[in-house]
Amino acid sequence: DAKTTQPTSMDCAEGRAANLPCNHSTISGNEYVYWYRQIHSQGPQYIIHGLKNNETNEMASLIITEDRKSSTLILPHATLRDTAVYYCIVRAALNQAGTALIFGKGTTLSVSS
C-alpha cells in the first residue's frame, strides 16, 4: 500500500471548518483514499473514501487533487465531539493478499470552544 503523510496535530475553533491534509504521492491508479477517525480509547470509525472524484456524506467532504497525490478531509462545522485522531489510508479496493487497513499515526485534531 502507498504511504501517507499527515501533520501530527491541528487545532480548530468550534463551528469553523476543519481541513485535514494528507499527502499520498505514490498512490497507484487502483488505490482509494480512506479516512477513519478514532476518539480517545475507542475503536476507529469510518468517515469517507474516494478514488478521484470529490465525495461528500453526512459527516464530511473529501477533496482529492487532480493528480491524486494529495487529499483534504473537510469537517464543515467542527464540534467538540470531533476531537479525535484522523487517519488517512490508501489501499486497493480489491486487495486479495492482505485486506487490512494500514494505519499510520494520523493527525490529532483538537476542537476548542
Place this chain on the structure above:
Amino acid sequence: DGGITQSPKYLFRKEGQNVTLSCEQNLNHDAMYWYRQDPGQGLRLIYYSQIVNDFQKGDIAEGYSVSREKKESFPLTVTSAQKNPTAFYLCASSINSYADEQFFGPGTRLTVL
C-alpha cells in the same frame, strides 16, 4: 442492536500467562480482523480471517493465535511467547474482505503485570 462486542474492556494478567480476548459480531460479516495499538501509534494488524475456518497472519502475528470456528466469533489468544503484550487490542469486521468499510469494536486494554 447490531455491532461488535469485545470483552472485557480492561484485562490484567500476570507475566507468563496466556489470555484470550473475546470478539463477537452479529452483523453477519464474513471478514474479521485483530489489530494492536500501542500508545501514540497507529494500528498494526495481527491476524485476519476472510471466512469461517480460515485465517491468515498479519504483520505482527508472533506470540498470538486465533480461531474462527463460528462466523460471529474470532477470539485472540495472547500467549506467553509475546514479548510485549501490554497494549490496546481492537477487533473489526467487514461484509467481506473487499468491503470499503470496517466496523470496529470498543477494544480491550490488556495490561500484563
